[in-house]
Amino acid sequence: MTPYTLYGFKGSGSAAVEAALEWAEQPYRMVRTASWARGSALNKLAAINPLKQIPTLVLPDGTVMSESAAILIHLGLLHPQAGLLPAQAAARARCLRALVYVAANCYSAVSVSDFPQRWTASTDDAAQQDVRHAARAQLHHHWSVFADLFAPHVEQAPDTAPFLTGLGAGAADQPGAVDLLAAVVSKWSGTRAYLKAQRPGFLALLQRIEQHPRVEPVFARHWP
Amino acid sequence: MTPYTLYGFKGSGSAAVEAALEWAEQPYRMVRTASWARGSALNKLAAINPLKQIPTLVLPDGTVMSESAAILIHLGLLHPQAGLLPAQAAARARCLRALVYVAANCYSAVSVSDFPQRWTASTDDAAQQDVRHAARAQLHHHWSVFADLFAPHVEQAPDTAPFLTGLGAGAADQPGAVDLLAAVVSKWSGTRAYLKAQRPGFLALLQRIEQHPRVEPVFARHWP
Missing domain, CATH: 3.40.30.10 (Glutaredoxin)
Known part of the structure; x- marks a missing residue:
């Protein structure tokens, strides 16, 4: 094949x-x-x-x-x-929501922050920096909302809160598709520095994801 | 229930x-x-x-x-x-790509166009209009790319090109999830006027979607 x-x-x-x-x-x-x-x-x-x-x-x-x-x-x-997605339909629905949320609200704001010249008709440097700053503020706000929606208990119990994919009661708690996407997309545009101040428990969860034995080898290649 | x-x-x-x-x-x-x-x-x-x-x-x-x-x-x-998604895995993969494409590239650009004040740190009206104009240009470009990627033959055969969801050879050709999302999101921010000039065959396909007997009653309630 x-x-x-x-x-x-x-x-x-x-x-x-x-x-x-x-x-x-x-x-x-x-x-x-x-x-x-x-x-x-x-x-x-x-x-x-x-x-x-x-x-x-x-x-x-x-x-x-x-x-x-x-x-x-x-x-x-x-x-x-x-085990990238839960087998149970409601848990899977929650993951689909989280994955599209990151794509539509976070990944897209990173694009604006990275290429502000595409998102204003002005060729003025200061105008483009104004777009970059606002895009980063939007991005960071979207991550706060994500943390509150998809990891509501994490600030109380950052070391033991379950991973994001939520394979459901009884399943071994391990990272899945949502964890992978969140760990990667949160690498960019100042997100982790923002979370350190605003959602430290969620940052700790992201760090647990990237240190997980299933994730660490890939991340070590990409961010040595 | x-x-x-x-x-x-x-x-x-x-x-x-x-x-x-x-x-x-x-x-x-x-x-x-x-x-x-x-x-x-x-x-x-x-x-x-x-x-x-x-x-x-x-x-x-x-x-x-x-x-x-x-x-x-x-x-x-x-x-x-x-019949919202194809049963066959590769056809379904293509639909997943198209659905997330619309969410991440089109729906998100509509948000920038609708709320430019969120996407520039400037409070100046002209600066916000510059963001709105650029966001609409990005949005329209993303729709051209969408048409070329997901409906490559439509400009040659606008009246007979298959619907977007692509239920696969042998299945009745009917609209599905991708058609619904494309027909709705293309309603906004000048997309259809742009497509009329740039991708008239794709616009005709969108019109066939909204006139389909499965879609028309819902669209008539929303856009009477």
Whole structure:
């Protein structure tokens, strides 16, 4: 079988998909490129995904996927034994909500903060910095809301609060798709410094996720 | 059984969820409110979803969901007979990608366009208009990319191109979750006027979606 092909880059959102593929025990070929890189690999990525997003994942049958949250949902549904998503429908619904929340409210605000010149018609430097600052404030607020919604007890019990995916009562408490995406997307745009001040228990949970034996090897490659 | 409770408003994103609930033949109680409305229903929504997003859907077991794309995926998985998502894994993966794409790239740009004052630290009116204009340009570009990615043949054959959900060869060609979300989110921020000029075949497909007998009654209530 042709394995998966993952287009990604060190320190990027592809870390979450790499971890998911390893948990699902799926062989994959890694192509290292990014929109800020140059060369033939970037041309190949552009040919299959004009947005040049990473991660982009080519499935064994040739189907091209992008959008980290969608990729994690797909792998979770296809490989239930990996425990990326809960089996029980209501717990799974909560995870779908959390994954799309991160994609729509957090990941998208990181894009505004990273490329403020795309989000104002002004070419003035100060105007672009005003957009960057506001985007970071929006991003940080969205993470506070995320912590309160999806980890309501974490500030009281940061060392023992369950992971975010919530595999349900009776299941071994281990990280899953939501944990992977939250740990990666919170790496950027000052989110963790903000959480240290505003939601220290949630920051501790994110640190427990990235130190988990299933996650640590992937994160060590991306953020050595 | 306690039915679903859907918080929504006329002309809002709740239209897509209403249609999905009806296709899945699930009874639901509608609570009409929105962040721009006032009154006791808004207080109730704020109590279960501090972001006061509509649609917010309360599942029969009390689980609270938000994020239209996540709700559509959940209903699609739970009620396969409704045909909201394809049964075949690769076709389903493509739909997951399209749904998260709309949430992360289009819906989020509508939010910037609607509330530019949140996306610049400047309190200057002209600076906020610069953000609104750039957000609309980003939004429109994201729709062009969407059309090219998910409906590549539509400009050649606007009247016969298949619907977006792609239930797969052999299945009756009918709209599904992706069609519902695209038809609703494209209603806003000048998207359809832009598509009329830039992707007329894709606009014709969106119009076929909203005129489909499964969709038309819901759209007629929301956009009479």
